[in-house]
Amino acid sequence: MVCAEQQEILAASAGGDLHLHLADAYRRSAECHLSSARLQDAYADRLSAWHGDETSRPRFMTGVAEACGTTSAALTLMGSDHDQLSVASSDASARAAQDLEFVLGEGPAHDASVGGCLVSAAGRAIESRWPAYGPALASLGIREVLTAPLRAEGSCIGALAVFDPGGGTAAADTLTVIADALTRTVLLGPDADPELYEDADHRDCIQQAAGILSVQAGCRVQDALAMIKARAFADGQPPDAIAEQIVRGTLKLAQGS
Amino acid sequence: MTPAPLHLASVFVELAGGGGQGAPGVPSLLNRLTDRSKELLAVRATAVTFSPRARAAPWVAASDADVRRLETDAVAWGEGPGPACHRTGRALGGTALSGAVARQRWPRYAPRALALGCTHTAALPIRGHTGPVGALVLLATRQTALTGDLMALGQSLADFAAVTLLREHEVEASRTLAAQLEHALTTRVVIEQAKGALTARHDLSPDAAFTVLRGYARSHRRLLTDVAREVVEGGLDPE
Numbered sequence: 001m002v003c004a005e006q007q008e009i010l011a012a013s014a015g016g017d018l019h020l021h022l023a024d025a026y027r028r029s030a031e032c033h034l035s036s037a038r039l040q041d042a043y044a045d046r047l048s049a050w051h052g053d054e055t056s057r058p059r060f061m062t063g064v065a066e067a068c069g070t071t072s073a074a075l076t077l078m079g080s081d082h083d084q085l086s087v088a089s090s091d092a093s094a095r096a097a098q099d100l101e102f103v104l105g106e107g108p109a110h111d112a113s114v115g116g117c118l119v120s121a122a123g124r125a126i127e128s129r130w131p132a133y134g135p136a137l138a139s140l141g142i143r144e145v146l147t148a149p150l151r152a153e154g155s156c157i158g159a160l161a162v163f164d165p166g167g168g169t170a171a172a173d174t175l176t177v178i179a180d181a182l183t184r185t186v187l188l189g190p191d192a193d194p195e196l197y198e199d200a201d202h203r204d205c206i207q208q209a210a211g212i213l214s215v216q217a218g219c220r221v222q223d224a225l226a227m228i229k230a231r232a233f234a235d236g237q238p239p240d241a242i243a244e245q246i247v248r249g250t251l252k253l254a255q256g257s
Numbered sequence: 258m259t260p261a262p263l264h265l266a267s268v269f270v271e272l273a274g275g276g277g278q279g280a281p282g283v284p285s286l287l288n289r290l291t292d293r294s295k296e297l298l299a300v301r302a303t304a305v306t307f308s309p310r311a312r313a314a315p316w317v318a319a320s321d322a323d324v325r326r327l328e329t330d331a332v333a334w335g336e337g338p339g340p341a342c343h344r345t346g347r348a349l350g351g352t353a354l355s356g357a358v359a360r361q362r363w364p365r366y367a368p369r370a371l372a373l374g375c376t377h378t379a380a381l382p383i384r385g386h387t388g389p390v391g392a393l394v395l396l397a398t399r400q401t402a403l404t405g406d407l408m409a410l411g412q413s414l415a416d417f418a419a420v421t422l423l424r425e426h427e428v429e430a431s432r433t434l435a436a437q438l439e440h441a442l443t444t445r446v447v448i449e450q451a452k453g454a455l456t457a458r459h460d461l462s463p464d465a466a467f468t469v470l471r472g473y474a475r476s477h478r479r480l481l482t483d484v485a486r487e488v489v490e491g492g493l494d495p496e
Contacts, residue, residue, distance in 0.1 A: 077442060085442035152435040153428040188434040194441075202442070204449045208463060211453020211489060221450050221489050247453070247463075 035181035039063050043197060060197040064182070065090035068175050070165045072142075074098045075182070075196070076109040077150070077158040084109075086158075088199040093140055094163055099238050100136045102203075103229045107133040108147035109159035116156050118172055119147040146172060148179035152188060209243035217254035227253050268293045272418045274425070283307065283425050287318035290393065290418040295320040297414065298407050300397040301375050304328035306339050307383060307391035309426045315391065327369050328394065337366035339392040342380035346389035348412065349380040351403030370396060379403045381415045385423055393418075444482045451485035459496050469495055 039060075046058035065073035074094040077086040084102050089095040101107035107130055112119040122144040127134035137145070147161040160179040165171040187194050194200065206228060213224035228246070231253060232239040245251035267276075271289050274281050281289070287305050295303045302324040308315030315332055319325035331337035341362075342349045352359055354376055359367045370378060375396040383391035393415045397403055448470070455466035470488070473495030474481040487493035 077438070079439050079443055085439070085446065153431040155432075155435055157435050157438065184431075188431060188438065192434070194438055202445055202449075204445070207446050207449035208453035208456070211450035211455075212457040213453075214450075214489070215454050215457035221454075247456075 035067065035177050036185040039067055039178070039181065039186070042066070057198075059088075059090060060199045061088050061090040061094075064160070064178065065094075065162065067178050068160075068162045068165060069167050069171055070162045072163040074109070074161045074163075075150075075158065076101075076113075076161070077187070077194070077200075078109070078113050078156070080155070082110055082114060084203070086194070086200045086202050088196045088201060093142060094161070096140050096238070097137055097142060097145070097161070097163060099232075099240075100133055100140075103233050103239055104130075104132045104136070105229075106130050107137075108145050109161055112147040112149045112159040112161075113156040116149050116151060118149070118176060119145075119159075120172060121145055146175055148172075148175045150179055150183040150187065152183060157183065157187065203240070203243075205247060206239055206243040209246035212246055213253055216252065265297070268297060268414075269417055272414065272421060274421045280425060280428065281421075283316060283422060283429065284318065286418060286422055286425060287316055290414065291318050291320045294393060294395070294411060294414050298395060298401070298411055300395045300401050300403075302373070302396040304339060304394040304396070305383070305391060306332055306343060306394075307422055308343075309385065309390050309423060323373055324396065327366070327373065330369070331366050334365055337363050337370075337394075338378045338380035339394045342382050342392040342394075343389050346382050346384070348382060348408060349378075350408070351377050351379045351397075353377055374398065377401075377403055379408060379411075381408065381412050383415050383419045383422070385419065390419070390423070444485075447482060447489055448485045451488040454488055455496065458494065461496075 042063040043058065043060050046063065050058050061073055061075065062071075064075070065071050072091050072094045074087065074089040074097060076084055076098060079085050084098075087095075087098050087102075089098055097107075098109070101109055108119045108121065121129050126137055126143075126145065130137075142163045144164050144166075145161060146165050147159050149156045150158045150160060160175065160182065162171070162175055165175070167174075186192055186196065206225070209228055210221050210224040213219075213227060214221040217224060217227070219227075228239055228242050232242045235242070242251065246253065270276055271293060272286070274286065277285075287307060291303045291305050294300075302320045304317070304319035304324050304327070306315045306317050306328065317325060317329050317332060319328050328337075328339055331339050334340075338349050338352065354367045354371050359378075373396070376399050377397045379395045379397075381393045381395070382389045383393060393411060395403060395411060401407075448467070451470055452463045452466040455461055455469060456463055459466075461469065470484055471481060473479075474484045477484070484493065484495065488495065
């Protein structure tokens with residue numbers, strides 16, 4: 001008798017809330033695994049339909065973008081100091097937007113990851129929110145950006161952005177589910193592949209170029225990186241293009257060299 | 258054994274991870290479970306084992322140090338009420354430690370528990386999503402009968418704690434994975450920067466620069482990352 005009564009008290013006090021919370025957690029977790037399984041299935045289908053020509057190798061990010069209802073999606077992994085450590089994108093404009101954020105040091109992926117919350121901006125709000133990144137993004141013809149943090153426990157490991165998604169609030173909900181699914185299963189799960197099936201780009205060439213330039217200019221490697229970014233912005237070129245010229249020796253940014 | 262409802266509620270809040278600053282972590286939750294179940298069930302001592310991953314060594318906690326040592330040995334021997342209950346996933350009802358069954362099944366465990374002043378034992382499974390992940394062991398004297406009511410309350414404590422324990426374990430595992438991923442990515446960055454610095458200093462190809470870095474790290478028994486970082490910061494020239 002006593003125990004039955006205790007159980008009722010429990011269910012009514014601490015237990016009730018907890019069970020609701022748990023039911024919610026399990027539902028979200030199931031949603032997450034389902035989305036992730038769909039992404040992986042879609043990628044497997046693309047790979048099996050592919051004819052083996054390296055230039056047209058299917059990108060994992062293409063499926064991610066599609067699942068978010070767009071063709072343009074960019075995933076960025078960031079360190080605790082919010083530097084971009086690894087990037088992957090579904091198309092050229094997503095990659096251009098990601099390069100802009102890398103070069104200018106401001107933008108939605110940074111804000112979503114730092115704040116741990118969804119970042120949404122459209123039209124003029126983009127230009128007023130990010131004084132340098134905003135106008136540059138608009139000049140790529142992008143009118144709307146929606147970015148979800150990649151939330152791990154107690155931290156964010158990066159962000160997933162979609163460009164011109166349309167679809168209103170449903171798009172934001174979908175993006176959040178996909179971002180959580182990617183984080184838990186593809187990026188951090190026990191069977192994770194943070195290389196995103198060879199889609200991830202670590203900007204190796206830029207880091208090498210920064211090492212070279214730091215020796216040539218006799219400066220710290222962080223300053224060399226800043227010089228590469230500044231040059232890319234000034235020339236309106238992707239930072240990789242500047243880096244390649246430095247590595248090949250056709251571009252000397254160090255004064256006097 | 259009729260704990261006041263308010264006290265009972267506060268125990269469950271504690272087992273749900275409340276009542277302190279921030280998340281309690283697995284070891285602290287296990288201590289809460291053994292301390293509170295000892296008190297609420299009015300038994301002589303309690304011990305708990307928790308192993309959310311099949312191949313990793315289990316966590317062990319107990320209401321006192323002697324019982325903790327006994328349970329640690331029990332896990333190592335694979336013998337005693339805890340390991341038995343963990344294996345089957347079913348509750349083990351009150352068993353006399355001096356009885357023939359206990360002495361035969363637990364030749365090492367039973368005498369040690371008796372020497373600690375306990376006469377009876379029971380065990381309740383800690384239940385995970387896909388199977389048992391540990392056991393809550395009750396050690397009693399003749400003063401406390403290990404009745405069905407007591408076992409039912411004990412199982413409630415164990416079930417409640419299991420939810421929080423598994424959640425805390427997932428949180429800690431996720432933190433570790435995120436830290437490992439960041440380490441791998443930042444390591445790659447500094448190695449590429451070091452390759453670049455060496456190509457500029459010595460007119461090497463990037464691949465040759467990597468061979469130099471790796472060779473230096475191996476011959477000096479140092480981590481490649483540390484060598485690369487010193488090259489980038491200018492203090493080291495491994496060529």
